[in-house]
Structure formats: structure tokens, C-alpha cells
Amino acid sequence: MKQNEKIKIGIIGYGNLGRGAELAVQNNLDMELVGIFTRRDPATIKTATHHVKVYPYHDIESFKGKIDVMVLCGGSASDLPKMSPEVVEHFPIVDSYDNHAKIPEHYERVNEAALKGGNTAIISTGWDPGLFSLNRLLGEIVIPKGGTHTFWGEGLSQGHSEAVRRIKGVKHAVQYTVPIESVLADARRGKGENLSAAERHKRVCYVVADEKEHKRIEKEIKTMPDYFAPYDTTVHFIDEATFFNEHQKMKHGGFVIRSGKTSPNHQQTVEFSLTLESNPEFTASVLVAYARAAHRLQKKGEIGAKTPFDVPFALMTNKTTAQLMKELL
């Protein structure tokens, strides 16, 4: 360990990502979890590890000096736009803000508050945005003449699962987004850059419902505008036991493929992929690694908002330069 003292982490928001962050801190021996902060009544929160303390969100300021980095685990839609600027006035933060179109706005707001508070913020970490963004950029850098292809899945889509669950007669349902193999293969040969999401992914639903409703439900799913109609959609009806045995994991993942030519005869392909059995645990693990970097940047006085593009990997590891060169280079 570079430091003798552990990095003191606070987690804000205890949903899927918050629970993942709690586990991730345990997997990083140079860190300790000081507490979890929630907007709900702390007494109602049951943490995974029972010794962990839960505090009300509005008390965060009293932890100044006791927490090195706050890991923000609120939702991107309505929590983070407010929370990230609010918290960074008092602590270094990392977040996983994933509303791609609004990232520039979010960055500006967080940057302003971070500079005001004299703190470091690393925004939009996780896997997409996050590791996938890094690979989209790396692909362009090392193969300047080529195309970039992002595929999501095979993975559980919350939004699409909910859309199916809203259909009358559906008892339980999950929806997986699955990249189409032949299109993946084309991407690896530098073809198909301009295909739409619907041309690159298919949708597979697993539904629990009474048998006499199957036909109607399948039709309602397949014709649902935007969500399913433009896609190659398959609906499997399964029994409740199978649903609870096989479809409880929040699995996800995907591919970032860059393919192009360095000279007329030489096709070069770079591919990055993730196969995740738990999307929130993995995302949180990435957040927590960026928390280590945020702590280091803060100590170097590099305040303000950053993105994963600005953070060298050396700042995210607990290994020394000598170890990195010997073991990994």
C-alpha cells in the first residue's frame, strides 16, 4: 500500500449501486467505509454488512474531515443533477451520471461547485459512460481512420422490462437486449457503422402469465411502438419457478468495437467487451476505483470536474510505479 492510512469512503444513496459500492469498498483493502447516507429514514435501511452505519443525507457536512471521498449512488434522472453539485462543495466526489446528452451541462454545474468548494469531482464513471467511453476514445486514437460500434447486452433492460410488466395480465417479466451476432461479426470487419440500434440488437422477453393470455400479450409486446415494434423481438412464456430461479440477476454488458485501416491493405480491429452478472456491482466497483483517483487528485490540488478521459490508470490502483512496471507492463 502506498498510504498507511486507509481512504475513507462515504456512500450517498442506498439503491442497487449503493449496495454494490458497499461490497466494492470491502474488495479494496486500502479503503474503509465510514458510512452510508440516505434521504430515507436511516432506521429503515438494512445494509448488507451489519456493522455499517447509516446516516441521514442532510448530516453530511458534519463528516467533513472524516470522509475523503463521497461515492454518489443516486439516480441520474433526478438525484445526481442536484446532489453532485451539492456534495462536491464539501467533499471530493465520484458519480456515474449517465444521461449522455446532458453530460456537458452536468459537467459545468459540477465543475463550478467543485471549484467553489476546492474539491475534485470525477463524473460519469461506471461502464457506459465510463469504461466504454474510454474505449470509444482509445479506438479513435489508435485507429484514426475507421468506425466505432457500441453494442449493449446481452443485458437486462429495466425500462423495457417495466414496459412489458405494464401490459394487462403480465405477472412477471424481464427483457434482455441482445446484440445480433452477424452484425457484431460485420463490425469486427469494419462494416455497418451506420446501422440503428434496432438493426444491431434484438429483444428477448421472458414473461409469466396465464396461458389463455399468451397470444394477446405477445402481440401487444411485439407491436409496442419504439420499445419493441422496430426490433426483432422474441417472447418466451415461462412458469413462475423458472422466472425466480433464472431471471433475478441484473446481468448486462456489451461491446465497443473499433475497426479501420492503417493503410489500404491492413484492417485493424480493437474490441472491448464486458459480461456482467451484476451490472450495479460492477458499476459500483468502477466508481470506487475512481474514488481512489479522486482522493489522489485532491491531494495533488487538482480540483474541479474531471471525466474518466482525464484520469491516468496509475491513479486508480493501489500498486506502486515499481510494482506496475514489474508485474503488469
Added chain:
Amino acid sequence: MKQNEKIKIGIIGYGNLGRGAELAVQNNLDMELVGIFTRRDPATIKTATHHVKVYPYHDIESFKGKIDVMVLCGGSASDLPKMSPEVVEHFPIVDSYDNHAKIPEHYERVNEAALKGGNTAIISTGWDPGLFSLNRLLGEIVIPKGGTHTFWGEGLSQGHSEAVRRIKGVKHAVQYTVPIESVLADARRGKGENLSAAERHKRVCYVVADEKEHKRIEKEIKTMPDYFAPYDTTVHFIDEATFFNEHQKMKHGGFVIRSGKTSPNHQQTVEFSLTLESNPEFTASVLVAYARAAHRLQKKGEIGAKTPFDVPFALMTNKTTAQLMKELL
């Protein structure tokens, strides 16, 4: 473009990598190639683009102020240990030093000379070391409890091809190193971390020779100690035309797979892979991207030796922060 002025590049050493670097500079519109430096007689060098100037290596000092970064394309075995420290006293440099065991020594020598000359050096860029190293590190960072698996190939091995060519009666030969599919599949499920290189790769040779020699040659290959005996080796005899049509590309690539658990039930897998039709062109393309970073670090006064672990991707791209956030995050 961030800068109005182009980044002025010099290439030192005109072998495979040097030729690749010449092409790579053309693929990066914010760069210009000032010249190629060789230890051979410049008059004997035929460059790919005829307007490019070739100068003697011993003249580099007269280019001070005219070149921003020197891209070192000498061999790792005997050129770079001497050249990298020599050149960095006068210019920022990047190299692709790939003798893994001796990287720490190389780093020390280059760092000392870089500090003396007041210049930035980024060593051991390329793909392995380089992008593969980055992914070995990233894997550990985001999945602290797991195993890392590096596979090389399918790719042409110079050393093994030469070993085959030295056998009596062999007219032409190439050898490809190929990862074993079932072992790759295991790695993706977190299994097989302690397997040897021979257990993870097979060797495939294409040989041109008189038919009556085939049996003996095949036996000599398959029993060659270290090179082939420990491996699953296949020998294909082909005719000369096929050899020249199908086996001239210096293709290479491989996989870095990290798989582990974030909690007892959740396996998480990160995979990075390369499929390269020209190993030296791709390697050079990476070197040239790091040259952009070296130039920026130099301007910021960050002198001394660095490795890819120390370089944020934002320094390697020509895009602005605003573009990166809008287009790629």
C-alpha cells in the same frame, strides 16, 4: 484542432515500425513528419512517401527546435537501451521497448537522461507492452478479486518462423501462434489462471519444401525443444504461390481477459482484444498517439520517464474536452 501549429515528428530507425510510423503520421492531421533518421546511409533508404527526407542518425542534434517529438523505432534487443537515453537528452521521445523483464532498468536509464535533458519520455508504448498492459491493470482495478489471462495470437511469430526456416530443406515458412479456444472460453469464466503458455496456445506452421522432405521436416519441427515440443503443433505444407499470396501479412493480436467475482454469486468479465493485419503498423499508430501526449506533457513541464499507466487518454487525442464529452462520453 487545439493547436494551430502541427506537431513536428521525427522517426528514428526505419524498419517495420519506422515504416508504420511514417503512415501513422499521415493518418493524424495535426502532425507533420519532419524527417526519418537512420544509422544506415540515408541514400540507401527508400521511403514509402517519396517527399519524406532521410537524415543520418548522428545529425539529430541539429534538429533541436525543429522537431517536437522523436518516435523511436529501433529494436528492443540492442537499439533502444542505448538510443532512448541518448535521444531523450535532446528531444521528448516515445518508444516501444518490449523486453518485459528489463523494463524497470530501461525506465531508470531513460528517466535519468530525460531529467538531465529536461524532456518527457513515454516508454513501452505499443500493444504489448502498451494497450495490453493498460488492460491488465484496468482489469485488476475494476475486479480486484479475480484472475488475469493474456493470450497472444492468432499471430505471426518472427522467432518461431525463423526457427522453422533454419531446418534443412525448408524453402519458406511462417509460424502462427493461436490461442486454444476452449482455454479462452475457460478464462472468460474465470478458470485456468495458472496454465502455462504452452497450455494456452497452439502453434501452426505453413511450410514450403520438396514433398520427399515433408515427413522429416514435420518431425524436426514438432520435436524442437522449447520452441515446439511442449506445444500442440500443426504443420501444413503449401506451395510457393499460396505462401506468397496468403502468408505475407505480419498479422498479430490477442486477448487480455480479467474475470472474477464482485460478490459470491456474481462473476464479472472484462475482455480486450486485438485483431491486427499489420502488427508494426498498429504498434506505430499507438506510438504516434503517445507522441501527441509526450508533446503535451512536455509543454506542461512534466519531464522524466512515464509509461502508458501515467497518461490520461485526453492527452492522446486531438479533440477538445467539449468534443469528448459530447461525442464519446
